[in-house]
Amino acid sequence: MKLFGKYLLILFKSQMQYRASFWLLSFGQFFIPFSVFAGLYFMFERFGQIQGWQFYEVALCFGVIHMAFSISECFGRGFDMFSSLVASGDFDRLLVRPRGTVVQVLGSKFEFTRIGRLLQSLIVLGWAIAGLDVSWTLPKIVTLILMIASGVFIFTGIFILVAAMCFWTIQGLEIANIFTDGGREMAQYPLNIYQKWVVRFFTYVIPFGCANYLPLLYVLGKTDGSPxxxxxxxxxxxxFIVPCLLVWRIGVRHYRSTGS
Structure with a gap:
């Protein structure tokens, strides 16, 4: 963690060398999900509810998943950009250093400009909490925190899986955006509005449903049986991140340098 902290400090200082660019990018990142949320708001203004879900309930789901994605994208960006290390042969340098490759790749890139997206998600989350008629007990607060942390681990796990595929494909696979950007767009709504096979896949394979939908039912008091x-x-x-790390280790063992 000390090494990880040094990576954070070095990259933060480097990005702050161009402060105007940093704040403009952060400002832009604030409005990217804002436009999506505006569409969500106007949809509820028109239809009132979606399959029994009210606006503030879906807004809570929206805030949780976008906050998790922004945190993961900020700190897990090294895996998202990993294909360039393999293609250039720079991954060889990481292998000869006396630290694990996961920490080194994780610390190779941070996107601090995602603070704009994180701030917007925090505002939506606060608005949803204020608008919901929920008695916030300690277990519900802990569950909400776990929802966000769980989403961070899921998105980071997907980034790791995509990066691990680069050991065989060299270049990153665009199809992976189905599970990162697509997963974020899908998980911002309660899962039961989708087809059953979608619900099963995103519960038992990539557990977005376990990060937002199932605990959301508990927070809103919609559970059946034991909570x-x-x-x-x-x-x-x-x-979920455990098998992702195992796939990463297998990929590292099968890595062959580009010879450059």
């Missing part, structure tokens, strides 16, 4: 499984469902997001 404990709904409270603990975000833990699936933490478990």
């Amino acid at each position: 404990l499984p709904y409270m603990l469902s975000p833990l699936a997001g933490f478990a």
Whole structure:
């Protein structure tokens, strides 16, 4: 963690060398999800509800998933840009250093301009919490925090899987955007508005449903039976990163230098 902190400090200082560019990019990142949220707001203004879900309930789901994505994109950007290290042969340098490759790749790139997206998500989350008629007990607050953290682990796990594929494909696969950007767009709504196969896939394979939909039912008081499984469902997001790291280790073992 000390090494990771040094990576953070070095890259933050480098990005702050061009402060006007930094703040303009942060400002732009604030308005990218804002336009999406505006579309969500006007949709509810027109239709009132979506399959029984009210605006503030969906806004809570929106805020959680976009906050998780912005945090993951900020700190996991090294894996998202990993293909350039493989294609150029620069990954060789990471292999001879006395630290794990995961920490080094994680620390190779940070996108601090995502603070704009994070701020917008925080505003939406606060607005949703203020508008909901929910009694916020300690277990519900902890569950909400776990929802965000679980989403961060899921998105980071996907970034790791995509990066691991570069050991065989060299270049990054654009199809991976289905599970990153597409997963974010899909998970900003409660899962039960989709087809059953979509719900199953994004619950048992890529557990976005465990990060937002199932615990959301508990937070809103819509659970059937014991609330404990709904409270603990975000833990699936933490478990998701384990097989992702295993695939990464397999990829590192099969890495062949580009020879450049």
